[in-house]
Amino acid sequence: MPSSTYLTPRLADLSVSERPQERLESQGPQSLSDSELLAMILRSGSKGRNVLSVASEILQESGSLNGLLKWSDAEFRAIKGIGKVKALQLITIVEICRRVRERSPVTAPILDSPDLVFDFMRQDTQNLEIEKFWTLCLNRKNRLIKKVEVTSGTASNSLVHPREVFREAIRQGASAVICAHNHPSGDPSPSAADIKVTRQLRESAKIVGIDLLDHLVVGNPEHDPLSRGYYSFQESGLL
Structure with a gap:
């Protein structure tokens, strides 16, 4: 097409210094504007x-x-020059960028008190209708290495075995763990089963050489007789 019929200059008509690809090759991606990228x-x-x-x-x-x-x-296809294929390519790239942003690591929290653990776990436990059990793998400074969902139970119970609790902690090289599970009722008062499994975890922690710092039962302050929203086995002297 002759350039005289082109509403905007063709890239071929631009000087080399104005062409995005040439600048990308010679100066790197940081040299390009958003529109050029x-x-x-x-x-x-x-x-x-x-x-x-x-x-x-x-x-x-x-x-x-x-x-x-x-x-x-x-919305991409509403732009003149963007057809079906280009639109699909663009939303694919956009989705990749969205996932990278959502999964980008942030500074891992230090979990060295029950109230900090409670605040950290509330987002996971809000409105859950079943019990779930997590292992929080920590380094020597009590900074979180990884949060692992160990089990997802029924509306009435969530069984957990010490082997499942410590497996990922060993894999991650954790120095300590904090266990946490929710009570769908919102009342964090421990059950007989909670007390039993905590004792099992305490003994297993000694065997594997990983400190069990706490086991937190997460509930809701509105349904907690103490209005705290959680029960800490460590605070209660059972660890």
């Missing part, structure tokens, strides 16, 4: 518009690269 993904524009123009319109409509994380394929 997006243009590298799109690769081509549409009739009468170069790829930089299409990329700029996408960013203008979305507001930013971050805004694209909320876009659907229909």
